[in-house]
Amino acid sequence: MTGFETKYRHRRQQARQTWFPSDAPEMARLQEETGMVLRFAIGDPPAELEQDILQEEEASGPFLRIPGKVRDTYKTLTFKTVAFWEVVAQHFSVQYVIKVDDDSYVRLDRLAIAIGQWQAIGAEYIGCFKVRDNSENRLRLRTHRWYDPHHELFEGDASFYAEGPFYVLPGPTIDGIVRSGLTVRMGGPNEDIMTGWLMKAFNVSHYDDRRLCYKRFCDPALIAFQWDHSASVHTTARSTSVGGDAALSVSPAGASGTDQRRDKVLPSQAGFKGHLGQPGSFAAGGLAGVPRMDDGAAAPGPGPEPSGRQRPAGDRGGGSARGKARGKQQAPPAKPRPRLVRLSDEMMAFFTNRGISPAVVERNGIQQEKRWSHKRERYVDMIAFPYYRNGELVNVKYRSLDKEFSQVPKAEKVLFGLDDCAGASEIIIVEGEMDKLALEEAGFRHVVSVPDGAPPSVREGALPPPEEETKFAYLWNCRAVLDQAARIILATDGDAPGQALAEELARRLGRDRCWRVRWPTADEADEQQSQAGTARKDANEVIMKDGREELHRLVAAAEPYPIRGLFKISDFFEDIWASYAEQDSQEQGVSTGWKGLDPFYRVVPGELSIVTGVPNSGKSEWIDALLCNLAEQCGWSFAMCSMEKKARDHARQLLEKHVRKPFFAAQYAGNFQRMEPEAVQAGLSWLDQRFHLIRYEDDELPSVDFVLDIARAAVLRYGIRGLVIDPYNELDHQRPPQMTETEYVSQMLTKIKRFAQHYDVHVWFVAHPRQLRDWKGDPPNLYDISGSAHFINKADNGIVIHRNRDPARGSLSQVQVLVRKVRNKAAGTIGECLLEYRRATGRYEDAGQS
Incomplete structure (x- = not known):
């Protein structure tokens, strides 16, 4: 609310020149297009100012008058607030009442997005609930302007009232307070304390949204920003993707009277026309409201759940019952509630000694907090690196000066500096927060840091261990x-873990758009420089020892991974030497788990294996057994598109192979004892981590493009190492009329091979043979596959699975694995082996193994 004395008039003028509707027609248009109603709210002014009020209303639009002889003074602010609520309840039906100080700049386009998010999650009392010290002198001193005798109400509970300059109240609660006839007797200037007390008394849940904080040391200017009206001001706030802008630039009109209305961004101008449904009520520059929406009204994607009192478990909204029953409900990530303060001189010196300026530190919102130190077994001051996404704080990473690290337990993992990269076509990824800050000093703003550093160095010839796969969830988040970046520069550390991290990031993000920074090594320097120690490990070390210009030069000289479609032999020198030194055994593949088969066939990432065999020969069973071996021995995970099996039955078969016991006490189990419930539980947990099912739930058949799209997502989200497509004839094979089946199969297999090579994923593709005439029980060959000879021509490996059906030829549990094609001679050769199929468990064993 604003007073009407002359000293406040310039505030209203500057608001109208920048963000507030400038006249009555603009107010009406905003209300019609967005459902927002904005008003300056005033109490009873002196009689001598009535004519000035009328003139200003005629020129700039109506005020919202608060009757009742409530004067605009700090001593009456709480009473004036309740009187305003009575006016709102009498004349409007609103979902939200939003209070904004008249010395604030508000981004209405960003506010429109936030309102939709609040509606989607059912947020009620919304504001910046940062922790404050209620024992501070300004609240206790009777002579102070903001003295309030009721501050003790929130002793130890201070975060339950929002900061006064900008907060949001639920309209229905305001209606209830007014209808209750409650008389507020608190008095005093601090209506924010009074409001928080009432919200607590009415059991209204609070939602801590730091986008509403205007102070620099909190989370500035994402939606609202406080300016100094005494002179022209230019402020660049934190970058954010809320509303689609990278930064907020505020230039209010100052003493010069320059017209700044060109900077005004209204919701309708930013693509939010009709976003909030039908017109309701909204007042700002004083208080504000947002209209209620029908249950079916659309809103943007849900944000975080409000804190405080929880909503009923069945009142979350969204999703069908079938969808909810399909998978287990996972607990939402923890929301950080830090108690941050500005960096001390000692903490700031930590950054300046490492080449990071205070301006860069403050722009990234870095502060400090007292945290428990496991090293020292006491509370110590730690640096707090805030992790934001779309302006929302989702995690905080802490670092002590002696390099003890921690994060908010169970918080969502995202990249540090993510909002700096919103909409960027080029992104730089580094290994630590200090490297991100160093690159910003060197002139690079679109930089992010991974939250957990690098995984351990990969052992010689080994693939990344399975426990490291969970460390890349932040890529999916x-x-x-x-996905918007066309070029990703990997500037991870130059040591072995850093290079392992770069390789895994390139594999998951796609090498075709990745570039890499090479830090100086002693081998690359001349002898004199080498003796001086010019080897550098990371960006922060470069800026500390060599300066900003050298760091900028090294990043600008990043090399591609490599140039797509055009290569020099030197681009592969590292891979060739690594292969020669046997440091990378992927070319030779990993063991199948069967000693008799390994000399002929080993599994190589990036290859395509075609598997065929007559019906009921056990092709799918053998592949499932192979995948279980790889998961148990190498920690691999897989995506499986098996259209002929129900998910329940497929999981049961995999479970039997892993537990090595039958699922049912049925005839097929023989003398084997059925698996115990504890084994089922443990086995299901193991399966859930390693096998991911691709299901097409519509009536139509899935296309190969659909399968590969989902598999790409599985690489990013789960780091899968293998893909099964079983079988070919269960895919949708619509093709243009002029295209032959041979041409179609060739293009399809090319897509699959490119996927395998691009993401280092081994693909098993099951294809049935055509109907064999006069078949006498012999195994088919690869050219018998129905559809095209390209199944054998394009494959890296061709395998025939054949089960003996004639007791005269041997055991009926005997299975032949015939390797009929091997392109990579380092991984195998043409040949065959015998396996014994154990029907009770579904496992295969080397023939002759007891």
Whole structure:
């Protein structure tokens, strides 16, 4: 609310020149297009100012008058607030009442997005609930302007009232307070304390949204920003993707009277026309409201759940019952509630000694907090690196000066600096927060740091261990930003873990758009420089020892991974030497788990294996057994598109192979004892981590493009190493009329091979043979596959699975694995082996193994 004395008039003028509707027609248009109603709210002014009020209303639009002889003074602010609520309840039906100080700049386009998010999650009392010290002198001193005798109400509970300059109240609660006839007797200037007390008394849940904080040391200017009206001001706030802008630039009109209305961004101008449904009520520059929406009204994607009192478990909204029953409900990530303060001189010196300026530190919102130190077994001050996504704080990473690290337990993992990269076509990924800050000093703003550093160095000839696969969940959580980047520069550390991290990031993000920074090594320097120690490990070390210009030069000289479609032999020198030194055994593949088969066939990432055999020969069973071996021995995970099996039955068969016991006490189990419930539980947990099912739930058949799209997502989200497509004839094979089946199969297999090579994923593709005439029980060959000879021509490996059906030829449990094609001679050769199929468990064993 604003007073009407002359000293406040310039505030209203500057608001109208920048963000507030400038006249009555603009107010009406905003209300019609967005459902927002904005008003300056005033109490009873002196009689001598009535004519000035009328003139200003005629020129700039109506005020919202608060009757009742409530004067605009600090001493009456709480009473004036309740009187305003009575006016709102009498004349409007609103979902939200939003209070904004008249010395604030508000981004209405960003506010429109936030309102939709609040509606989607059912947020009620919304504001910046940062922790404050209620024992501070300004609240206790009777002579102070903001003295309030009721501050003790929130002793130890201070975060339950929002900061006064900008907060949001639920309209229905305001109606209830007014209808209750409650008389507020608190008095005093601090209507924010009074409001928080009432919300607590009415059991209204609070939602801590730091986008509403205007102070620099909190989370500035994402939606609202406080300016100094005494002179022209230019402020660049934190970057954010809320509303689609990278930064907020505010230039209010100052003493010069320059017209700044060109900077005004209204919701309708930013693509939010009709976003909030039918017109309702909204007042700003004083208080504001947002209209209620029908249950079916659309809103943007849900944000975080409000804190405080929880909503009923069945009142979350969204999703069908079938969808909810399909998978287990996972607990939402923890929301950080830090108690941050500005960096001390000692903490700031930590950054300046490492080449990071205070301006860069403050722009990234870095502060400090007292945290428990496991090293020292006491609370110590730690640096707090805030992790934001779309302006929302989702995690905080802490670092002590002696390099003890921690994060908010169970918080969502995202990249540090993510909002700096919203909409960026080029993104730089580094290994630590200090490297991100160093690159910003060197002139690079679109930089992010991984939250957990690098995984351990990969052992010689080994693939990444399975426990490291979970460390890349942040890529999936940040995919909306990463997917927009056409060029990703990997500037991870130059040591072995850093290079392992770069390789895994390139594999998951796609090598075709990745570039890499090479840090100086002693081998690359001349002898004199080498003796001086010019080897550098990371960006922060470069800026500390060599300066900003050298760091900028090294990043600008990043090399591609490599140039797509055009290569020099030197681009592969590292891979060739690594292969020669047997440091990379992927070319030779990994063991199948069967000693008799390994000399002929080993599994190589990036290859395509075609598997065929007559019906009921056990092709799918053998592949499932192979995958279980790889999961148990190598920690691999897989995506499986098996259209002929129900998910329940497929999981049961995999479970039997892993537990090595039958699922049922049925005839097929023989003398084997059925698996115990504890084994089922443990086995299901193991399966859930390693096998991911691709299901097409519509009536139509899935296309190969659909399968590969989902598999790409599985690489990013789960780091899968293998893909099964079983079988070919269960895919949708619509093709243009002029295209032959041979041409179609060739193009399809080319897509699959490119996927395998691009993402280092081994693909098993099951294809049935055509109907064999006069078949006498012999195994088919690869050219018998129905559809095209390209199944054998394009494959890296061709395998025939054949089960003996004639007791005269041997055991009926005997299975032949005939390797009929091997392109990579380092991984195998043409040959065959015998396996014994154990029907009770579904496992295969080397023939002759007891």
